[in-house]
Amino acid sequence: MKNRLFLTIVLYATMSTVSAQFDSLFLDQSLRIDYVHSGTDTTEWYALEALIREPYWGGSKLNLVDTFMFGNYYVEVFDKEENLIYSRGYSSLFAEWQTTNEAKILSRNFFETVLIPFPKKKVKVVISSRNRNGVFLPQFSLNINPKDYFIKPAPKKEMLVHDVLISNKPEKAVDIVILPDGYREEEMDKFRADCEKFREDLFRFEPFASNKQHFNIRAVLAPSKESGIAIPAKDFWPETAISSSFYTFDSERYCMTYDHKTLRDLAGQVPYDQIYILANTEKYGGGGIFNFYCLSGSSNRLFAEIIVHEFGHGFAGLGDEYYDSSTAYNDFYNLETEPWEPNITTLVNFEKKWQHLIPAETPIPTPDEPQWDNQTGVFEGGGYSAKGIFRPSRDCLMHTFKGKVFCAACSEAIQKMINFYID
Numbered sequence: 001m002k003n004r005l006f007l008t009i010v011l012y013a014t015m016s017t018v019s020a021q022f023d024s025l026f027l028d029q030s031l032r033i034d035y036v037h038s039g040t041d042t043t044e045w046y047a048l049e050a051l052i053r054e055p056y057w058g059g060s061k062l063n064l065v066d067t068f069m070f071g072n073y074y075v076e077v078f079d080k081e082e083n084l085i086y087s088r089g090y091s092s093l094f095a096e097w098q099t100t101n102e103a104k105i106l107s108r109n110f111f112e113t114v115l116i117p118f119p120k121k122k123v124k125v126v127i128s129s130r131n132r133n134g135v136f137l138p139q140f141s142l143n144i145n146p147k148d149y150f151i152k153p154a155p156k157k158e159m160l161v162h163d164v165l166i167s168n169k170p171e172k173a174v175d176i177v178i179l180p181d182g183y184r185e186e187e188m189d190k191f192r193a194d195c196e197k198f199r200e201d202l203f204r205f206e207p208f209a210s211n212k213q214h215f216n217i218r219a220v221l222a223p224s225k226e227s228g229i230a231i232p233a234k235d236f237w238p239e240t241a242i243s244s245s246f247y248t249f250d251s252e253r254y255c256m257t258y259d260h261k262t263l264r265d266l267a268g269q270v271p272y273d274q275i276y277i278l279a280n281t282e283k284y285g286g287g288g289i290f291n292f293y294c295l296s297g298s299s300n301r302l303f304a305e306i307i308v309h310e311f312g313h314g315f316a317g318l319g320d321e322y323y324d325s326s327t328a329y330n331d332f333y334n335l336e337t338e339p340w341e342p343n344i345t346t347l348v349n350f351e352k353k354w355q356h357l358i359p360a361e362t363p364i365p366t367p368d369e370p371q372w373d374n375q376t377g378v379f380e381g382g383g384y385s386a387k388g389i390f391r392p393s394r395d396c397l398m399h400t401f402k403g404k405v406f407c408a409a410c411s412e413a414i415q416k417m418i419n420f421y422i423d
């Protein structure tokens with residue numbers, strides 16, 4: 001008993017030290033670094049656009065350094081003694097675009113942003129990008145003095161906020177902000193109802209269901225001038241709050257936005273970790289990029305399956321386990337390297353993936369036959385490729401919407417990510 005008490009005291013002492021560490025390094029606000037990211041299939045260039053001070057910090061105050069190393073990019077913050085005081089992995093639309101045919105013949109420009117807790121003292125921020133061999137290489141470095149008077153305050157939007165689910169303080173919860181696109185002022189009741197539907201549907205699936213008490217969901221009621229979102233091939237271009245569009249990279253069902261600044265301006269009205277955009281459309285489509293944002297239509301009959309699938313990408317860095325439908329990508333994964341996504345493998349470095357979840361007698365690779373339904377193995381086909389990339393289960397929500405469950409590897413990855421946010 002005495003020992004346990006001692007352990008508890010030590011634990012609390014450690015926790016308060018780490019929390020005190022946050023308070024000594026950062027304010028309870030965010031520093032947003034807006035930059036442009038341009039290039040071709042093989043080149044990239046970063047250029048600073050603006051530094052913005054946002055009113056909230058939604059992330060953990062204990063887990064400041066990223067332990068996952070997911071994503072195609074990595075932002076690191078160093079104090080003046082070169083100690084790493086914050087880091088986070090993320091991906092972007094630019095990284096995906098680099099694998100399209102267009103990137104071979106054209107250079108393009110994308111807006112991107114990273115969010116870090118607002119530093120109290122001078123810091124150095126370094127952004128690295130992952131090369132084809134999976135190694136992060138520094139690309140962009142920036143010294144920031146938090147007293148610099150060119151750091152702009154975030155624009156005051158004075159939008160109404162609808163609390164969809166409030167469970168805990170932002171630093172102890174996964175905070176999702178839902179943004180509306182293509183809802184007119186008169187349609188805000190529909191948006192509120194769609195947010196309630198989002199909450200009901202997200203928590204119908206494990207492991208979200210058993211972790212509901214660790215989530216906050218807030219919605220920023222930002223109206224659009226016109227209803228619906230852009231469908232370029234139909235010459236339909238409504239004027240909307242976030243300029244979302246189908247046909248991203250000329251793939252009809254791929255629905256994203258390039259207007260990253262507006263997106264962040266709206267999201268920053270509340271504390272948040274993850275952005276989910278609900279587009280006011282019945283059309284099937286969506287998209288989700290790790291620690292970037294997720295987007296999908298709010299009135300499709302597969303709404304529930306789409307939101308958990310996209311949130312799997314955006315929140316836990318899960319890869320697509322399908323390989324049988326058309327995408328705009330060429331050689332999205334290098335088969336000579338282990339992909340960073342926790343639920344697909346090239347078998348190059350499988351030991352660090354889901355091997356511990358596979359029963360000893362299971363053959364590897366596992367035959368893609370009904371006798372292995374609902375079992376964890378290593379099945380060939382995944383990551384947009386029928387050969388050379390393997391997935392953990394015959395079916396999973398990251399593969400099809402038939403079985404309506406996440407496989408064991410995806411479930412474990414989601415749970416680990418939830419744990420990282422709630423410490």
Ligand SMILES: [Zn+2]
Nearest residue numbers: 309313319320
């Ligand atoms: Zn997907």
Ligand SMILES: [Zn+2]
Nearest residue numbers: 396398407410
């Ligand atoms: Zn899976």
